[in-house]
Amino acid sequence: MKRFVILILLISIITSAQQEATIYQDNTHLRKGPGSYYPLLGILLKDALVTILQETSGWVKISTSGREGWISQNALSEKDRATSSMKTSDFKNVRPTFLSRASASGAVKGFAQTYLKKHDGSMTFLDQYDTAFFQPREYENFRQETYRNRNMKKIRKRYRRIKIENKEPEINSYLEKMGFAVAGQIATGGLETDIQKLRYINMVGNLIVESTPLYYYPFKFYILSDERPVAYATPNGMIFVSQGLLDVLQSEAELACVLGHEISHVVQQHGYSEVTKRKTQIVAEGAFDELEEEMPEGFSDEELDDLAFQMFEAATSRRQTEYEYEADMMGVIYAYQAGYAPHGLASVLKSIKSMTSRDFWHPESNWQYNAIEDRSEKVTAFISAELKKNSDWNVENSHRFNRVFH
Numbered sequence: 001m002k003r004f005v006i007l008i009l010l011i012s013i014i015t016s017a018q019q020e021a022t023i024y025q026d027n028t029h030l031r032k033g034p035g036s037y038y039p040l041l042g043i044l045l046k047d048a049l050v051t052i053l054q055e056t057s058g059w060v061k062i063s064t065s066g067r068e069g070w071i072s073q074n075a076l077s078e079k080d081r082a083t084s085s086m087k088t089s090d091f092k093n094v095r096p097t098f099l100s101r102a103s104a105s106g107a108v109k110g111f112a113q114t115y116l117k118k119h120d121g122s123m124t125f126l127d128q129y130d131t132a133f134f135q136p137r138e139y140e141n142f143r144q145e146t147y148r149n150r151n152m153k154k155i156r157k158r159y160r161r162i163k164i165e166n167k168e169p170e171i172n173s174y175l176e177k178m179g180f181a182v183a184g185q186i187a188t189g190g191l192e193t194d195i196q197k198l199r200y201i202n203m204v205g206n207l208i209v210e211s212t213p214l215y216y217y218p219f220k221f222y223i224l225s226d227e228r229p230v231a232y233a234t235p236n237g238m239i240f241v242s243q244g245l246l247d248v249l250q251s252e253a254e255l256a257c258v259l260g261h262e263i264s265h266v267v268q269q270h271g272y273s274e275v276t277k278r279k280t281q282i283v284a285e286g287a288f289d290e291l292e293e294e295m296p297e298g299f300s301d302e303e304l305d306d307l308a309f310q311m312f313e314a315a316t317s318r319r320q321t322e323y324e325y326e327a328d329m330m331g332v333i334y335a336y337q338a339g340y341a342p343h344g345l346a347s348v349l350k351s352i353k354s355m356t357s358r359d360f361w362h363p364e365s366n367w368q369y370n371a372i373e374d375r376s377e378k379v380t381a382f383i384s385a386e387l388k389k390n391s392d393w394n395v396e397n398s399h400r401f402n403r404v405f406h
Ligand SMILES: [Zn+2]
Pocket: 261, 262, 265, 319, 323, 324, 327
């Protein structure tokens, strides 16, 4: 009898932990584990009904129509996140609420292919896009090694005041398509294929991404075969660092700051938020139906073309100086919250400056001698004023960096 009561108690504990919720965020990735680096199982569309099975920090295990997987906490509506009571819904299942991994990435690739054919873009990055640069287990070990003898939770809390206004970032299927097209243009000069280097920069990049509001989005990091010290970010979280820039770097902390800078262009949606503002509204009305087709409805080829080209420009040229200052600040904050020495960015800027002549002007990145000097001074002042707490926790890791790159 006693055993029976315990059993009933157990069952009720298990069932009360289960709770229904509705998907609130467009383009919600369903993953095999609680991290953006776990394999993608498919895409959940807005309004999909799910059952919550388990929660960890930032991630929720759910089941829906016989599938189980992990989504980010942000994907659920505020209400579902806050309350633990059972939610009843009058949701009518009129649209599909789940897209297989193949059909979701097919739509994205379809658009990129059409666009790139017209613009002589490079498709080489597509081969690397589906590559898992590392296994989750490998990444867990890398993270442990990075934070050995340090308290990761305390490190994350070292700086909480992010003064810069930013809306809750979101990368919808539409930005994903455009970003893919932009990436093809950026990669025109070719990509490095050394898997050891790619694995390394992707693992360092993921440590930074985890300390940003886009922790749930799968950023990917690539190496451009380009001797000039340059870096680019596309609206869908594809970060390109040139071999020339990697040659200048001296430590993992410097790499972390450079990646942090590029990641913050994505988080802040620099340059492309204006481009897409009006048109995204139109697309939002069509919700996610367009994901199943190659082209979103209501757009002519010319309009899409035009948008992708404007995004390419936003990612590679005419960068407003304010964006660069903002990305410098946010970049060092992210690197610092991931445990890295924020001075890395100042030293990278100094290195670039020392190899730059006074009359230097880089037309694509809008980098000029004076701007580099100005940025270096500003970011140094910001770091000494704001990012000085428990500096003995800072990770430099020049040894690990040099093992891979020199
Ligand atoms: Zn930048």
